[in-house]
Amino acid sequence: MIDLSKTIDISTTYLGMTLKSPLVASSSPMCEHVDNIRRMEDAGAGAVVLHSLFEEQIERESDELDRFIGNATDVSAEATTQFPEMTGHVKGPETYLEHLRKCKQAVRIPVIASLNGTTNGGWLKYAKQMEQAGADALELNIYYIPVSPDVNGERVERQYVELVQAVRQEVQIPVAVKLGPYFSSMANMAKKLDAAGAGGLVLFNRFYQPDFDLEALEVTPNLMLSSPHELFLRLHWIAVLYGSINADLALTGGVHSATGVVKAMMAGAKVAMMTSALLMLGISHLETLTNELLIWMNEHEYDSIRQMQGSMSRNAAPQPAAFERVNYMKMLGSYSMR
Numbered sequence: 001m002i003d004l005s006k007t008i009d010i011s012t013t014y015l016g017m018t019l020k021s022p023l024v025a026s027s028s029p030m031c032e033h034v035d036n037i038r039r040m041e042d043a044g045a046g047a048v049v050l051h052s053l054f055e056e057q058i059e060r061e062s063d064e065l066d067r068f069i070g071n072a073t074d075v076s077a078e079a080t081t082q083f084p085e086m087t088g089h090v091k092g093p094e095t096y097l098e099h100l101r102k103c104k105q106a107v108r109i110p111v112i113a114s115l116n117g118t119t120n121g122g123w124l125k126y127a128k129q130m131e132q133a134g135a136d137a138l139e140l141n142i143y144y145i146p147v148s149p150d151v152n153g154e155r156v157e158r159q160y161v162e163l164v165q166a167v168r169q170e171v172q173i174p175v176a177v178k179l180g181p182y183f184s185s186m187a188n189m190a191k192k193l194d195a196a197g198a199g200g201l202v203l204f205n206r207f208y209q210p211d212f213d214l215e216a217l218e219v220t221p222n223l224m225l226s227s228p229h230e231l232f233l234r235l236h237w238i239a240v241l242y243g244s245i246n247a248d249l250a251l252t253g254g255v256h257s258a259t260g261v262v263k264a265m266m267a268g269a270k271v272a273m274m275t276s277a278l279l280m281l282g283i284s285h286l287e288t289l290t291n292e293l294l295i296w297m298n299e300h301e302y303d304s305i306r307q308m309q310g311s312m313s314r315n316a317a318p319q320p321a322a323f324e325r326v327n328y329m330k331m332l333g334s335y336s337m338r
Helices: 034-043 055-061 064-071 093-106 123-132 153-170 186-196 228-241 258-267 276-281 285-299 325-333
Strands: 012-014 017-019 023-025 047-054 111-117 137-142 175-179 200-203 211-213 218-220 248-252 271-274
Touching: 012 248, 023 285, 034 047, 034 093, 034 285, 047 093, 093 111, 093 123, 111 123, 123 137, 123 153, 137 153, 153 175, 153 186, 175 186, 175 248, 186 200, 186 228, 200 228, 228 248, 228 258, 258 271, 258 285, 271 276, 276 285
Parallel strands: 023 047, 023 271, 047 111, 111 137, 137 175, 175 200, 200 248, 248 271
Antiparallel strands: 012 017, 211 218
């Protein structure tokens, strides 16, 4: 049997780094253990994004978050219950930095640190310390839910841009921004973040919606893993943005299969990030995806990942109108009752 890994090149570049594979294990509790990071590398991951250091942890050394949540007029008391709940196993910043150092010593693939929050606070200090601890890049996981009708879109966008600018001034390593799709003009927002110095955009963050406990009359956390159906929104915007900004594009959310990875690459992504599939199927699923990706590329006569990247983007698609409103009526009309 031919070893396809020797004849087909699945390497890619992301944030200026050369990765052996476009498969990236994204931020999750799995990344809290060095042994898991080793297993991810062995199973074929091109890079790993560590679990996030939350702003709630950083506030031990900064009162920025307390000022933001407790006194800001644009965040209601009810809205704070929608922020990710801190679980008992979460450790402080120093523990995170030590874990980062151990991961860098344990593997050869790039290790990307992750900061999760909304304000400058201790971000700038720990962004620098993450760089000093050996992080190959930094992912800003911005989790912000504006609920006040007095907060306009311009203000929200400015907060994102200023945060990216501030972090870029502190570190030399590449900075990626993980953001949600809820902007009035996604393309314009991407352009602003690109100009602010973001080396990559990770599309999209999943905003977890709470559920109601009707007996206790309480708002409760509701965590659901992603499904392959979530891929479509990501594909659309990556295909639209590809070629219009300099920042690399990473797809996260809904990547469960090798064909999902192929679609991500054809849309214009440099990497396909995944968590839910690994939580459901195990870290070894990375090896399965790698083998299936090689088989698919061989059957369809692709010699490299680079050969397919962006081939189905808006700029290159045979039917670019499919990305615009002109296709809306056709899509609706294509469905018929049986």
